[in-house]
Amino acid sequence: MRLLLVRHGQTPANVEYLLDTAVPGPGLTELGARQAAALPEALADEDVEALYASTLVRTQYTAAPLAAARGLDVVVRDGLREISAGDLEALRGDAEHGELYLRTAFAWAAGEADLRMPGGESGAEFLARYDAVVAEVAASGAGTVVLVSHGAAIRTWAAARAHNVDVSFAAEHRLANTGVVVLEGSPTDGWKALSWAGAAVGPAGEGGPAGRPVEGVRG
Template identity: 65%
Template sequence: MRLLLIRHGQTPSNLKRLLDSAAPGPGLTPLGLEQAAALPGTLADERIDALYASTLVRTQLTAEPLSRASGLDVVIRDGIREIAAGDLEMRGDDESAQKYLNTAFAWSSGDTALRMPGGETGEETLGRFDAVVAEAAKTGADTVAMVSHGAVIRTWTAARAGNVDVAFVAARPLPNTGIVALTGSPEQGWDLQLWEGRPLGR
């Protein structure tokens, strides 16, 4: 299966650098709407068979243009929502942001019992994302697009892709509507093919 993980378009909280993970969350900025509108063109060469979004408003708004262009209904699943910030929710300071990412990347390195302060463990976060990917794989779709969130996409990719590590994703923040492409299956594992539309090594 080809799995396209797409970060949502820009939100007001992104502009303020806030750890905004609670549902339903904010909508998109005017730029975010433009970014979402550009996705069908960006993905014109992809033959998408199934389209998913998280329970947060920003991913559903980002998925709407793809849904219209492809004729696919958007499947809404809580499992691909952002990593819950817990006690760090709506914080915008550098220390909180670093603690959030350090915890998430520790999960990718195998310390999945670690808990985000006041939030989830890595087992819970990766497990819920895994469940949605497994559900999509069982449909038999060749290419699945999931509109999700930056931190959880980076964390899950580092944990599940066999050809990249935490250092790779830690050095590459995913921009709004940035796309990560993987191939594989829940049973055989995953390989990262593209990061922000570029092959590995470029």
């Protein structure tokens, strides 16, 4: 099956580079709403059969224009929410703690799933909840599915589960708001990343020009 992992549109927290992972979270900025509105055209060539979003409202707002354009319901699943920042949530705006957050998440993808985010979930818990939604999607029989999720969650899960995406690649390639990671495969056979924000992903996670990225900003 074809799996499209889409990061949500821009939020006020993104503008200020804040850790904001709690449910329900903020909505979209004006730019974020425009990014969401651009998704139907950006994914016009994709035969999307199902559409999922997390319990954080920013993903549901991002999915809404695509749902309306394709006549699909948005299936909301908690497993797709952002990696919980735990104790780091209250320390927002601190670059040191933001780096600790990402280092911990990428350590999970590198195999240290027993590590726990300070005051938050472990890698095993995060991967289990995300895997459960992907397994549900695969069992549905849909050929192409969009999962609207979150930057750290997408990068961490892709690095852990796609055989041609390693931690170095995921760490070096931030995913802009409404950026898309396209994968092909199944929970049984494994996953291969085909493109990352519009650039092809090679066997060793090497990028090259391909497709077109969805308009967005970093953060």
